Amino acid sequence: MLRFFHxxxxxxKLAEYEYLIKGNKKQSTVExxxxxxxxxxxxxxxxxxxxxxxGLSIPKITKNGFQATAIYIPELNELxxxxxxxxxxxxxxxxxxxxxxxxxxxxxxxxxxxxxxKFLKRKIVNFDTCYKVAAGHSLGGHxxxxxxxxxxxxxxxxxxxxxxPQLKQLRKYDKKFNKKLExxxxxxxxxxxxxxxxxxxxxxxxxxxxxxxxxxKNDFIQSLNMTVGTFNVGKTIEFPAIxxxxxxxxxxxxxEDTYELDKIFGDFYNRLIEKNITxxxxxxxxxxxxxxxxxxxxxxxxxxxxxxxxNFSYKKVTKTENNVGIADxxxxxxxxxxxxxxxxxxxxISDDVINCDESKKATTLYEKVxxxxxxxxLKNLLKPLQEFYTLTKVxxxxxxxxxxxxxxxxxxxxxxxxxxxxxxxL
Numbered sequence: 485m486l487r488f489f490h491x492x493x494x495x496x497k498l499a500e501y502e503y504l505i506k507g508n509k510k511q512s513t514v515e516x517x518x519x520x521x522x523x524x525x526x527x528x529x530x531x532x533x534x535x536x537x538x539g540l541s542i543p544k545i546t547k548n549g550f551q552a553t554a555i556y557i558p559e560l561n562e563l564x565x566x567x568x569x570x571x572x573x574x575x576x577x578x579x580x581x582x583x584x585x586x587x588x589x590x591x592x593x594x595x596x597x598x599x600x601x602k603f604l605k606r607k608i609v610n611f612d613t614c615y616k617v618a619a620g621h622s623l624g625g626h627x628x629x630x631x632x633x634x635x636x637x638x639x640x641x642x643x644x645x646x647x648x649p650q651l652k653q654l655r656k657y658d659k660k661f662n663k664k665l666e667x668x669x670x671x672x673x674x675x676x677x678x679x680x681x682x683x684x685x686x687x688x689x690x691x692x693x694x695x696x697x698x699x700x701k702n703d704f705i706q707s708l709n710m711t712v713g714t715f716n717v718g719k720t721i722e723f724p725a726i727x728x729x730x731x732x733x734x735x736x737x738x739x740e741d742t743y744e745l746d747k748i749f750g751d752f753y754n755r756l757i758e759k760n761i762t763x764x765x766x767x768x769x770x771x772x773x774x775x776x777x778x779x780x781x782x783x784x785x786x787x788x789x790x791x792x793x794x795n796f797s798y799k800k801v802t803k804t805e806n807n808v809g810i811a812d813x814x815x816x817x818x819x820x821x822x823x824x825x826x827x828x829x830x831x832x833i834s835d836d837v838i839n840c841d842e843s844k845k846a847t848t849l850y851e852k853v854x855x856x857x858x859x860x861x862l863k864n865l866l867k868p869l870q871e872f873y874t875l876t877k878v879x880x881x882x883x884x885x886x887x888x889x890x891x892x893x894x895x896x897x898x899x900x901x902x903x904x905x906x907x908x909x910l
Contacts, residue, residue: 550600552600629717639694692717698894712746817847
């Protein structure tokens with residue numbers, strides 16, 4: 485049978501409204517709006533519903549950007565927990581996207597999601613016995629899936645254009661899973677990591693038959709889903725894209741690029757932690773966060789070049805010694821530059837990157853240096869890189885991406901398709 489919260493239009497509309505719940509909202513207003521949505525979509529009227537929003541109920545767990553709303557209907561003994569996706573004005577969410585979903589280092593929002601569920605268990609008398617559904621859009625879908633794989637709390641999980649779960653995060657929580665990985669894999673290179681992803685997808689498949697992912701290839705989150713360590717789980721139901729000129733990330737990013745980005749953002753996270761910048765205080769340190777990211781890239785890209793120039797000044801360096809540092813520098817530059825090109829061609833950031841002759845020149849000069857490492861070629865490479873560092877700051881403007889607000893369109897999708905017919909009946 486299909487439960488009340490199996491209604492895809494209702495879930496989509498409630499997920500859309502969840503984005504509108506702010507810390508200054510009154511509890512009574514939120515409850516009224518939710519009752520109104522339920523009535524408009526289903527015709528049902530429930531006088532008694534329990535609503536718990538993380539920002540209103542336990543704001544301390546939302547400093548890292550986490551937001552969620554739980555709706556419990558005692559009359560039906562059903563609970564819907566909606567995990568919010570990335571918000572355009574919240575740098576905390578984007579910090580989590582890059583340092584959590586991409587690199588796997590940051591697990592702060594998973595911690596908050598688990599804390600929220602513990603809170604609900606204390607508040608809802610029938611929490612253990614009620615029928616529980618989770619839903620989430622984008623980052624919210626990632627949290628819904630991750631919490632379910634770890635805690636096995638929900639009977640159904642629905643996601644809209646979800647960001648995929650990250651195996652490096654899961655292994656921090658799931659000791660049994662991590663033991664399996666340690667037995668079979670060393671995770672020392674890209675090839676081994678790809679095997680890890682396949683192994684992880686198969687490992688969690690037996691507990692994911694009730695996870696449904698509604699997907700349209702039309703938004704930025706698709707680029708996060710090709711990063712190292714993310715894996716598909718559950719059933720995927722695809723719908724036509726809204727953006728006609730959707731650009732596949734693979735057109736610009738290679739697997740090696742995503743592997744390098746993984747390491748860059750992992751180093752970035754740990755660099756900030758060392759400077760006492762945590763997921764909870766990202767907002768008040770936005771400028772320093774941006775500056776630290778650029779500083780990290782300078783260290784990874786410029787420092788090896790300057791080191792080689794210095795070596796030429798006081799000793800003869802072998803070709804092998806030269807190529808090691810320059811190859812590392814080029815790998816970092818290429819990964820970030822290709823990522824910026826993808827964002828620009830996808831219309832997510834301005835086309836400054838595409839039109840930047842200096843960055844194009846840097847690519848050519850890198851190839852020249854690798855073939856002929858000498859002091860003159862190395863010095864020529866430093867100037868175009870200076871402009872490249874400036875361009876990297878646009879990564880922090882991705883929150884203005886086209887398609888990020890697509891959650892509002894999922895209601896139309898639900899109206900146009902008989903989604904319940906696609907579900908397994910219980």
